[in-house]
Amino acid sequence: MMEHAQEALFRPVxxxxxxxxxxxxxxxxxxxxxxxxxxxxxxERDLATRLGVSRVxxxxxxxxxxxxNYVESRRGRYGGTFVNDVIPKSAPGKEFGDIHDALTLRxxxxxxxxxxxxxxxxxxxxxxxxxxxxxxASTASLVEYRxxxxxxxxxxxxxxxxxxxxxxxxxxxxxxxxLLDTIPLLEPNLTHSNAQHERIIASILDGDPAGARLxxxxxxxxxxxxxxxxxV
Amino acid sequence: MMEHAQEALFRPVxxxxxxxxxxxxxxxxxxxxxxxxxxxxxxERDLATRLGVSRVxxxxxxxxxxxxNYVESRRGRYGGTFVNDVIPKSAPGKEFGDIHDALTLRxxxxxxxxxxxxxxxxxxxxxxxxxxxxxxASTASLVEYRxxxxxxxxxxxxxxxxxxxxxxxxxxxxxxxxLLDTIPLLEPNLTHSNAQHERIIASILDGDPAGARLxxxxxxxxxxxxxxxxxV
DNA sequence: CTCCAAAGGTATGTCTGCGAGCCATTGGCC
DNA sequence: GGCCAATGGCTCGCAGACATACCTTTGGAG
Numbered sequence: 001m002m003e004h005a006q007e008a009l010f011r012p013v014x015x016x017x018x019x020x021x022x023x024x025x026x027x028x029x030x031x032x033x034x035x036x037x038x039x040x041x042x043x044e045r046d047l048a049t050r051l052g053v054s055r056v057x058x059x060x061x062x063x064x065x066x067x068x069n070y071v072e073s074r075r076g077r078y079g080g081t082f083v084n085d086v087i088p089k090s091a092p093g094k095e096f097g098d099i100h101d102a103l104t105l106r107x108x109x110x111x112x113x114x115x116x117x118x119x120x121x122x123x124x125x126x127x128x129x130x131x132x133x134x135x136x137a138s139t140a141s142l143v144e145y146r147x148x149x150x151x152x153x154x155x156x157x158x159x160x161x162x163x164x165x166x167x168x169x170x171x172x173x174x175x176x177x178x179l180l181d182t183i184p185l186l187e188p189n190l191t192h193s194n195a196q197h198e199r200i201i202a203s204i205l206d207g208d209p210a211g212a213r214l215x216x217x218x219x220x221x222x223x224x225x226x227x228x229x230x231x232v
Numbered sequence: 233m234m235e236h237a238q239e240a241l242f243r244p245v246x247x248x249x250x251x252x253x254x255x256x257x258x259x260x261x262x263x264x265x266x267x268x269x270x271x272x273x274x275x276e277r278d279l280a281t282r283l284g285v286s287r288v289x290x291x292x293x294x295x296x297x298x299x300x301n302y303v304e305s306r307r308g309r310y311g312g313t314f315v316n317d318v319i320p321k322s323a324p325g326k327e328f329g330d331i332h333d334a335l336t337l338r339x340x341x342x343x344x345x346x347x348x349x350x351x352x353x354x355x356x357x358x359x360x361x362x363x364x365x366x367x368x369a370s371t372a373s374l375v376e377y378r379x380x381x382x383x384x385x386x387x388x389x390x391x392x393x394x395x396x397x398x399x400x401x402x403x404x405x406x407x408x409x410x411l412l413d414t415i416p417l418l419e420p421n422l423t424h425s426n427a428q429h430e431r432i433i434a435s436i437l438d439g440d441p442a443g444a445r446l447x448x449x450x451x452x453x454x455x456x457x458x459x460x461x462x463x464v
Numbered sequence: 465c466t467c468c469a470a471a472g473g474t475a476t477g478t479c480t481g482c483g484a485g486c487c488a489t490t491g492g493c494c
Numbered sequence: 495g496g497c498c499a500a501t502g503g504c505t506c507g508c509a510g511a512c513a514t515a516c517c518t519t520t521g522g523a524g
Contacts, residue, residue, distance in 0.1 A: 010279065010282040011283075013253040013257060014246060018245060019510085045471085045472095050243070052245055056513090057512080062472095073471095073473095074472080075520065076471060077470040078470080078521060079471050104348060109344065112339070112343060112344045160336055162337055164334070164337040250480080276502065287484095291502080291503080308489045310501080312501065313501095
């Protein structure tokens with residue numbers, strides 16, 4: 001028997017109860033900037049269908065987000081649940097093993113995604129989308145940087161044309177962002193990141209898989225060593 | 233809003249009910265060869281703890297495996313649930329989008345895993361493990377090939393030192409194996425695969441990340457085009 | 465001004481899954 | 495030969511989640 005592989009295969013089947021996982025998902029959408037401040041979440045009924053949970057559970061999750069000031073709800077037609085400007089919270093106390101694990105998965109996924117995206121023939125809409133995200137990230141202020149950065153990286157994942165890859169990247173980023181939230185974000189890091197972003201996107205748009213991979217790898221290594229430095 | 237990213241983020245929160253997901257996991261362990269025919273699964277109490285479900289649910293899952301002749305249970309001390317030699321089943325009817333999605337994720341994960349594994353300094357136990365899995369796969373008969381092949385690929389994932397990567401590769405392989413089960417496995421494919429396996433493992437053991445990635449990419453492209461050819 | 469569609473808010477009965485405990489069986493150890 | 499530890503087999507009550515239905519609020523369309 002492969003004792004080690006068992007640990008991976010016999011991991012818990014569910015990360016938490018339906019309520020917790022629903023909160024997690026909504027938080028992802030907000031923190032990764034998929035639904036920006038001021039924008040509206042899909043309706044409760046819609047979310048219930050898409051997430052595969054009951055509306056009651058969705059409401060409980062939204063309730064908990066309201067209590068933590070992430071969102072506000074308004075009734076009536078053209079009402080809904082709207083994302084606030086806040087960015088509360090930070091969660092400390094990770095172990096080194098977790099960090100290594102999260103960073104390894106991220107590197108595997110995101111370098112692969114960049115290479116794959118560069119190897120596809122992208123449509124005009126996709127190309128425009130990538131440029132738009134790049135522009136958003138490069139002009140972002142310090143407070144909104146993490147969100148805009150995540151949107152850019154998610155757009156790259158989407159450009160692979162694989163929903164599974166996008167989902168995996170989203171999960172991975174959430175884990176890493178949790179860690180990044182515990183260390184300071186400085187102007188020089190940001191400038192450097194933007195330059196790397198440009199290289200990555202240029203390589204993807206030029207259809208240069210090897211270049212995209214390399215540029216992404218260097219980009220990720222930057223924040224990885226920053227993290228390892230601050231957290232160990 | 234990034235309409236497309238929402239599809240990934242607002243995907244169903246749980247793949248199925250606890251029972252179904254538990255069956256799925258045990259099937260993974262059996263079909264990927266992590267618990268080989270004749271070997272014993274962990275005890276019900278142990279599985280319940282590790283999988284994070286109640287023992288009742290574990291028992292229902294095992295019951296369903298018994299009914300499909302995958303396993304047999306024996307009572308008493310030194311009893312347990314043992315894996316049979318069978319390999320029933322096959323599930324047809326996939327759409328092209330699913331195939332592309334599954335193959336894209338697999339390529340991202342496994343090429344990344346190979347590269348990462350080659351970039352680490354592996355301990356003697358890990359090196360021995362990789363060689364052993366390679367040997368097993370190369371001497372496997374047609375009927376046991378898929379299982380031995382999966383074990384080898386899982387061992388490579390494990391060599392990244394990241395449990396998350398291993399888990400992701402296991403999930404990905406299950407999806408692809410489901411597809412592979414619907415097409416014939418021929419002796420020449422097998423010979424070719426074995427040669428590629430050797431290159432991959434040699435590159436990893438030599439600490440050659442670029443070589444490992446390339447070898448893995450070629451290996452995966454082989455079965456990918458086979459699949460696309462048979463299934464479209 | 466009225467209507468009404470679409471959104472959030474509420475209530476209820478059902479069912480799944482869980483925890484916890486106990487029973488039955490088996491084979492090695494003393 | 496008897497003990498007993500570890501395993502599968504079984505039951506029952508509770509809590510979480512679900513489906514479904516209905517109520518309330520709101521603002522645009524007609």
